[in-house]
Amino acid sequence: MAQSLPSKDLTSSQLRILDAARNLFSEHGVGSTSLQMIADAVGVSKAAIYHQYKAKEDIVYAVGEQINMALAIMTSIALQEATLAKRREVLLNQIINLAVENRTIAGRLQQDPHFLKLFREEPPFVDVMAKLENTFIGNSPKPASRAVVAMLITGIAGAVMHPICDDLDNHALRLHLTKAANALIKLL
Amino acid sequence: MAQSLPSKDLTSSQLRILDAARNLFSEHGVGSTSLQMIADAVGVSKAAIYHQYKAKEDIVYAVGEQINMALAIMTSIALQEATLAKRREVLLNQIINLAVENRTIAGRLQQDPHFLKLFREEPPFVDVMAKLENTFIGNSPKPASRAVVAMLITGIAGAVMHPICDDLDNHALRLHLTKAANALIKLL
């Protein structure tokens, strides 16, 4: 995920911490990941971590910001397209790409209570998610569309890390997810 | 979820513990839920909890068993149907019902690393999930079906707790999820 995420103004020390944290969070959950585990993964002491982020919550926030920024950029790129169909297509392709290239972490981070709290309560995160969802919904705010978009977004993140897909390579997974997602988009 | 879950041979004390634990796990994540929190929610001391379950891991396992048993029963009911289409329909309806009636916990428990470890590594759980998935897949083990089933299963659990669906009542949510799911099933 590291190379596909935008980096704001982060130092290389901070990037190494966030990379390690992201992987540990997805493997053990935020609540079961200690600063000691992050420090060990980076190869430094706990105090060195605290020098960069003065609380564990700040690391969670920073990891969330990376993902949020990626989603914001994808959405703004899609919104440059002229037609609704094209906006949906461009956004879908980018989301599927991001998820497939980060199979081991996409779904878990999306459903982790600590990240959910960010994406549901913190304005910068709520705004990005709303824009992303509305790009799919377009001008058809019928109730059915809400369920379809929810299933689309959580289904993509969940599917890429499902063990039943383990023997699909990235190319095949991308292809089949795109077909499945388009079947849902037709319902919007 | 309590009333819709099968109960094995559990005492009422154990049921109260598992109810509280399930809700706390889904709200905070397993890793961020302490035995003290469970004890407070039940209204007893930590020692009383330990009298029923000698480790936190045992509580996680028992909560997982409840869900696993519900899924196993649903699958076996569906498998009594004569045609593949009917088996899929019956299983889908039951899964959507279970998810919709447990909106606040379905998706989070499905993606929590502690439960994922059970459902991916412990034989009784792995078996139930495989049977459930194969009921959908039927006789078409093409690669595309794997991605579609993964999206179906994770998408339903994810959608019911997505904030975008908060203003849909259970009836509407069930209806729209069924339509969306059927669009995916057509691809199998």
Next chain:
DNA sequence: GTCTATAGTAAGATAGAC
């Protein structure tokens, strides 16, 4: 920026009384 050392707290788990 990184370390060692440590304070302070809360976790999981147990002992033994009632």
Next chain:
DNA sequence: GTCTATCTTACTATAGAC
């Protein structure tokens, strides 16, 4: 079955030297 009290361990976080 439930309690109080306690043990041990691990956690978050900080202080201060290099």
